Amino acid sequence: MRCIFQREWSVAMRNPGQWVNPLLFFIVVVTLFPLGVGPSPQTLSTIAPGVLWVSALLAVLLSLGALFDADYSDGTLEQLALSGQSLPVIVLAKVLVHWLLSGMPLLLMSPVLGLLLNLPSQAIPVLMVSLLLGTLSLSLIGAIGAALTVGLNQAGVLLSLLVLPLSVPVLIFGSSAVAAAAGDFAASGQLLALLALLILALSLAPLMASLALRNGVSGGT
Amino acid sequence: MNELLKVNDVTVWRGDNLLLDDVHFALNAGQVLQVRGANGSGKTTLLRIVCGVGFADEGSVQWRGESIERNRHQLNNELLYLGHKPGIKGALNPIENLRIFCALSGLEASTKTDDLIKNALANLSLSDKAELPCRFLSAGQQRRVALARLLLQHAYLWVLDEPLTSLDKAGLAWVENQISQHVSNGGAVLLTTHAPLQVKGVTVNTLEL
Numbered sequence: 001m002r003c004i005f006q007r008e009w010s011v012a013m014r015n016p017g018q019w020v021n022p023l024l025f026f027i028v029v030v031t032l033f034p035l036g037v038g039p040s041p042q043t044l045s046t047i048a049p050g051v052l053w054v055s056a057l058l059a060v061l062l063s064l065g066a067l068f069d070a071d072y073s074d075g076t077l078e079q080l081a082l083s084g085q086s087l088p089v090i091v092l093a094k095v096l097v098h099w100l101l102s103g104m105p106l107l108l109m110s111p112v113l114g115l116l117l118n119l120p121s122q123a124i125p126v127l128m129v130s131l132l133l134g135t136l137s138l139s140l141i142g143a144i145g146a147a148l149t150v151g152l153n154q155a156g157v158l159l160s161l162l163v164l165p166l167s168v169p170v171l172i173f174g175s176s177a178v179a180a181a182a183g184d185f186a187a188s189g190q191l192l193a194l195l196a197l198l199i200l201a202l203s204l205a206p207l208m209a210s211l212a213l214r215n216g217v218s219g220g221t
Numbered sequence: 222m223n224e225l226l227k228v229n230d231v232t233v234w235r236g237d238n239l240l241l242d243d244v245h246f247a248l249n250a251g252q253v254l255q256v257r258g259a260n261g262s263g264k265t266t267l268l269r270i271v272c273g274v275g276f277a278d279e280g281s282v283q284w285r286g287e288s289i290e291r292n293r294h295q296l297n298n299e300l301l302y303l304g305h306k307p308g309i310k311g312a313l314n315p316i317e318n319l320r321i322f323c324a325l326s327g328l329e330a331s332t333k334t335d336d337l338i339k340n341a342l343a344n345l346s347l348s349d350k351a352e353l354p355c356r357f358l359s360a361g362q363q364r365r366v367a368l369a370r371l372l373l374q375h376a377y378l379w380v381l382d383e384p385l386t387s388l389d390k391a392g393l394a395w396v397e398n399q400i401s402q403h404v405s406n407g408g409a410v411l412l413t414t415h416a417p418l419q420v421k422g423v424t425v426n427t428l429e430l
Contacts, residue, residue: 003324007310007317014312014354075306078274083325084298218275 001085001093008097011070018066019101022059026106029055030113041118048117049178052127053134056106057171060135061160063102064142067094068150068213077150081217087210095143095206103135119182126181126191133194134174140198140205141166147212170197224249224286225378225409226271231280233266241267241277246428250377253400253410253423258430264413265305267430268382271411272302284378298327301376303384307367311356315342315366318355319373326374341372345395360387368392371399379403381412397421 012018033051037043071077080090110131111124119127145163149155177190226248233241240263248254256264269275271282273289273296282289284296309318319338320330328334342351345365355363364387371379379400385393393416400410401421412418418425 003321003330007313007321010317011310011312073306074310075304075308076310078302078304078306079308079322079325081274082272082297082300082302084294084327085325218269 001089004090004093005097008094009100012097012101018063019105022063022102023105023109025062026055026059027109027113029058031116033117045118045120045182048114048119049123049127049175049182051117052110052113052119053130053171053175053178056110056131056135056174057138057167059106060102060138060142061163061167063098064139064146064163065156065159067098067143067146068216069146072150072216077213078217081214087213088206091143091147091209091213092206095139095209098143099136099139103131103139106135107131119178120184122184123178123181126187127178129191130174130177130187130194133191133198134170137170137194137198137201138167140201141170143209144205144212147209147216150213150216170194173197225284226411227283227286228267228271229281229283231267231270231277231282233263233270234278241430244280244428244430248378248409248411250407250409251404251423253404253412253418253420253425255418255425255427256411256413256430257415257427262430264430265382268302268380268411268413269304272300272380273297274302296378299377300380301370301374301378302380302382303367303370304382307363309355309363309366312354314352314354315347315358315369316351318366319369322370323373326376328373337373338369341369342366344372345369346391361389361392364388365392368396368399371396371403377408379408379410379412381410381414383413383415385414385416 030051033047034044037047068077081087107128110127114124114127142163145159148162149159152158173190173193177187177194180190181187224247228244228246231241231244244267246254256267258264266275270277273293284292289296316335316338323334323338324330339351342348345368347362347365350358350362355366358366368384384396388396397418397420401423404410404423
């Protein structure tokens, strides 16, 4: 597992586009909102939780396509599936690297963008915690979708169709946690719900993704 | 018991076309089987089924007397599959690429493993390319990197799909030599190639598709 982790890390480091793109997308979408809806601080702080969360969701989704496709096309995936090592563990390592390079930068960037949207400062920690739990779940859920669509050309739309319904609960709890904190309410309920979703995703997603990958690998010629 | 691999009446349909029709063979320790056939005759499909990455519509594959679905773990540990697509990452250099294969076959990542990898690369005259990302290597050199796995992973069954593609004469001789050593050590080799194969001291059985 450590070796897979290291390899994924060095591959990703040598393809900077893989982790710069989602971050750039996140920043661009969020900064365009004040230009689109007007700079009134009240409006901005009302829409901030939703805007931040929807942009984060789309940014993660954007980066999912690359999760298994490169491995599929160069034959690595076959070798992983045939190795004596456990495929779910390998999938988990890949997802963690994916999260470190797509979810983590979003998380680190979010306080700045929160301030840009006039999000009350007491909501910033909640925003970060909700993104931490939420983007991890999204990466895990997305891995199932990416594994199901592996080997299909132009799978982008199909991937979104598969993953979006599953990620709606994360979006709802995430943005409502931030909205609650912005309105000076307790957000612990929503955060605990996010944690529950994360634990569910963590226990099921690697298994389901590896089943889907085995199926995807055997479909090719 | 020295019967390693047994393929029983494997049949595969691709749409309305019968691709593989009741293919059956057995492979014992110390044997080499070359699968031959025209392009599109199902050689790769057959090899993938043997490894368990492809599925047959009918028939079964047995490894050490048990079907590979039930015996998958053991087969995976004793199999080295070198496919059409060699599984080499262009962004990584040969050493990094081979480290993964070593880790996957259970070798600990250590300086000892790294030395083994360097020796294997030297054996394939790739020492001076060891630090270069694989996308800068030629097709033949990339094939050599993939073939270095033959020296690193200890497996009974080698399944090699067109291992000689884009190799030069020296590379061909190297592969023949490795196969002959592997077989004399009690291993078995199943391969496809269009090149005539001369393995010292071993008769190469052929299967026509």
